[in-house]
Amino acid sequence: MKLITHNMLTSNIIKGVTKGFPLIIAPTKVEVKEVDFNPDFVNKMLTKIDYPALYQAANSVGHGEGLPEQLGDDVKDNTDLLKALHNAMLQVEVIEGDLVCPESGRKFPIANGIPNMLLLENEVET
Amino acid sequence: MFFATAGRGTESFLASEIKDKLKAKISFRDGKVFFNKEGINPKELRTILSLKVAERVFVSIADYDNSAFIYGRRKFLDKIMTQLSGKGMYAEADALVKKTNDIICSQREHFDWESKTLQEKNLAKDKTERSEPEEKRARLEVLDCGSQHKDEPKASAESNRVLSEATYNDHLTFRMSIKCSGRLKKRLDIKRLSHDIGWRIEQASGWKIELRKPNIEVCVHINDEHVTVGVPLTRQPLSQRHYIQDSGLRAPVAWIMCYLADIQSGDIVMDPMCGKATVLLEGFSNWQDAFYLGSDISQCQTNSAVQNIAWSGLRIRGDICVADGLNMPYRNCSADVILCDAPFNQNHVISSTPTMFYKSFLQQIHRVLKPEGRCVLLVSEELISEILTQVLNSMSAGEKINDTGQIHPEVSADSVVTQQMASCDCDDSSNTLEKGAVNFEKGSLQRIHKYRLMSSTQGEESHKGASVAQWLASPLRDLQGAFYYGFEPYHRRLSPTEGPKA
Numbered sequence: 001m002k003l004i005t006h007n008m009l010t011s012n013i014i015k016g017v018t019k020g021f022p023l024i025i026a027p028t029k030v031e032v033k034e035v036d037f038n039p040d041f042v043n044k045m046l047t048k049i050d051y052p053a054l055y056q057a058a059n060s061v062g063h064g065e066g067l068p069e070q071l072g073d074d075v076k077d078n079t080d081l082l083k084a085l086h087n088a089m090l091q092v093e094v095i096e097g098d099l100v101c102p103e104s105g106r107k108f109p110i111a112n113g114i115p116n117m118l119l120l121e122n123e124v125e126t
Numbered sequence: 127m128f129f130a131t132a133g134r135g136t137e138s139f140l141a142s143e144i145k146d147k148l149k150a151k152i153s154f155r156d157g158k159v160f161f162n163k164e165g166i167n168p169k170e171l172r173t174i175l176s177l178k179v180a181e182r183v184f185v186s187i188a189d190y191d192n193s194a195f196i197y198g199r200r201k202f203l204d205k206i207m208t209q210l211s212g213k214g215m216y217a218e219a220d221a222l223v224k225k226t227n228d229i230i231c232s233q234r235e236h237f238d239w240e241s242k243t244l245q246e247k248n249l250a251k252d253k254t255e256r257s258e259p260e261e262k263r264a265r266l267e268v269l270d271c272g273s274q275h276k277d278e279p280k281a282s283a284e285s286n287r288v289l290s291e292a293t294y295n296d297h298l299t300f301r302m303s304i305k306c307s308g309r310l311k312k313r314l315d316i317k318r319l320s321h322d323i324g325w326r327i328e329q330a331s332g333w334k335i336e337l338r339k340p341n342i343e344v345c346v347h348i349n350d351e352h353v354t355v356g357v358p359l360t361r362q363p364l365s366q367r368h369y370i371q372d373s374g375l376r377a378p379v380a381w382i383m384c385y386l387a388d389i390q391s392g393d394i395v396m397d398p399m400c401g402k403a404t405v406l407l408e409g410f411s412n413w414q415d416a417f418y419l420g421s422d423i424s425q426c427q428t429n430s431a432v433q434n435i436a437w438s439g440l441r442i443r444g445d446i447c448v449a450d451g452l453n454m455p456y457r458n459c460s461a462d463v464i465l466c467d468a469p470f471n472q473n474h475v476i477s478s479t480p481t482m483f484y485k486s487f488l489q490q491i492h493r494v495l496k497p498e499g500r501c502v503l504l505v506s507e508e509l510i511s512e513i514l515t516q517v518l519n520s521m522s523a524g525e526k527i528n529d530t531g532q533i534h535p536e537v538s539a540d541s542v543v544t545q546q547m548a549s550c551d552c553d554d555s556s557n558t559l560e561k562g563a564v565n566f567e568k569g570s571l572q573r574i575h576k577y578r579l580m581s582s583t584q585g586e587e588s589h590k591g592a593s594v595a596q597w598l599a600s601p602l603r604d605l606q607g608a609f610y611y612g613f614e615p616y617h618r619r620l621s622p623t624e625g626p627k628a
Contacts, residue, residue: 005419005445008394008460013453021457035441041415044392062469090443114428116448117421117455118543 001115003057003123004089006050009117011101011108015125022053023108025060027097032063035090042082045089046075058088129160129189129356130180132378139382140179147173158354160186166222172229176383178412180364184356185219192353196309203319206353207326216331219357220298223342226359300327300357301334303343308350359428368436369411370404375467379504380408383465387502391415393462396494398451399423403431410442418444419461425453452486459496467504485557 011020051071058064066084075081098113099108106123107114132140134157141154148170150161159180163170174183188209195202302320324335327344347354365377383405389395393416397405400420410418422428431446449455451466491501 002445005447008456009447010455010457013455033315033441035443038415041443045417048392048394048462050457073583088345112429112432114425114432114446114448116425116446118423118450119453122510 001094001110001111002090003054003061003092003094004045004049005115006057006099007054008087009099009115011099011104011106011117013117013125014101014104014106014119014123017101017103020103022050022056024100025094025097026059026100026103026107027061027094027110029094029096030061030063031093031095032087032091033093035086037083037086039079039082039086042086042089043076046071046085049089054085054088058092061092061094063088065090066076087091127160127162127186127189128174128183128359129158129186129354130177130183131158132156132179133376136179136378136382139385140177140378142179143179154353160189168225168229171222175226175229175360175364177364178385179378181378182363183359185215185222185359186214187219187344187355187357189352189354189356192348192351196350197273198460199310199313202310202314203322206323209353210323210326210355211260211330212328216327216333220331220333223357230360234318298333298342299340300324300342300344301335301337301340302327302335302346304346304348306348310350315347318580367408367411369440370407371434371437373399373505375404377404377408377455380405380467381412383467383504384409384413387463387465387500389413389416389463393417394419394460395465396420396456396462397465398449398454398490398494399466400431400446401427401467402434403446404434405467406431407434407438407440407442407445409465410440410444411438414443415505416443416463418442419447420444421447421449421451421454423449423461452483452490454490454494456494458493459499461494462496462499464491464495464499464501464539466502537612 006023006025009021009023011017011023014020045108055064055067055069058067066081067088068081075085093113094110095113097110099110100106101108130140130144137154137157137159140159141152144150144152144159144161148161148163150163152159152161154160163174166174178575188206190205190209192202195205302324304320304323304597306314306316324344327333328335335343342357345356345358367377370377387395387409389409391413395406395409395416395418397403397418397420400406400422403420406418406420409416420428420431422431425448428446428448435442435444435446439494447455495501
């Protein structure tokens, strides 16, 4: 699971959970897999993601290096920063571990890089 | 002169693709698109080889109106023999096939170099996981090389192909493949016809008949309207992508879905029922600057999706999750594009009626899509008008969610653009749909998303199950069969009165 995916996942599908975002990452195995760097793509993605959640996620998996707590206006042309963001969003992958719902504590296992977001019937709002 | 074959209902896409990419004059009918390209250069030939909607591309040997000749066997035979006696077109075909072969060989070297290690790594794993039909296909392909290769169908198929394509001599070898339908079917002895035509072509072209392992195939398609004779440029169908190992959906259809979704750089593209991730792979191979997120409720499917992605050798900007498509664990307004082969094929049963299924599915899509997001669904033709109504309903559902304050899609007061795509042989349904679309535009409903419903459900089953040889032999009829084959089982199973089978 890449952190950009994490940025889109929520556990508000669980009954009673209202926001469910961002999910807490409890990693046991993290890998960095190379993806071609494209500054335009990173810039566009920044408009779509929730940066505080990405920042938090990157730090929780131990790959927050080079990321500022808040993004300034100078991101666009700052290649070093874009590369760090690229790394955090696309290259860092959680291979094994858990995603934890911040409200209910429900764990979603990540196995072989694939998070399992399936719920039991009694957890779903009907 | 060339012609390309395409799945039924996709001809118009192929026609516009050829028009765009080759700037050639085109005409199309019934699964074939004809285009003319004089003095073709290698670059254009490469373009032809990279056509996405085409099944196969042929060099045309002959194509004429058959309607005057179908009433007499003699008349018909005289005509076809005369047509096939000229030498010029064989020389042209000969040159083109050889040129194409050179291009493919050089491309393959390039591709092999890139992905060899990956393939080797995955080979052992593939063997056990490979689905039955594909194994069959690979086996049939290597049937001629004896039994020692059986253990490694993939590798030997590959080497066999390279070998046979690399060793074109001065004299090409060929075999005949005749498909006949309509009036003449009963009157003609196909075996004899094949022999006679084969002899005639041997005389005219200088090629040699070779039944077991020919370099090329001469395909003759006879029906009441036309006789078309052509030589395929490549042995493998173009629709067989080198980056897709085990496809869940036909690659040209997947390409059309992505094309209709108008994927832009930086888009987040989701397939909430991605199966083996065929659509995502096809999307990524052609529109690389987007992020592709696939999920499926079945872990077995997501595992093959991950394997497929690994096998492709592409460093895909994307991810796979296990998640329920009817209860997507995604934030509101997070996707720019949602693509989905929603009706499924034979292998999947949904747990409620199609109506209920689409109701909740469309609500989910509506919630997850960004304002101005695009959604392309592959749906069954029978359900298309019903789904259209539901698209309307999901609009109001969206507003309800909006009231609770959880999500805030910007609602703009445009009309919804719905288009039916890729349906050429069911006029009834396209009429209903157009009506629906008109009502849509006249109504005061507010647009939030663009939906495109494609209704060409051609089953990939025929392609998977059919041997390569059969496929070569019948580029047209098979697809027609496939159309219905892919369609009926789904419908039978999911008809609301019967209810879904467990």
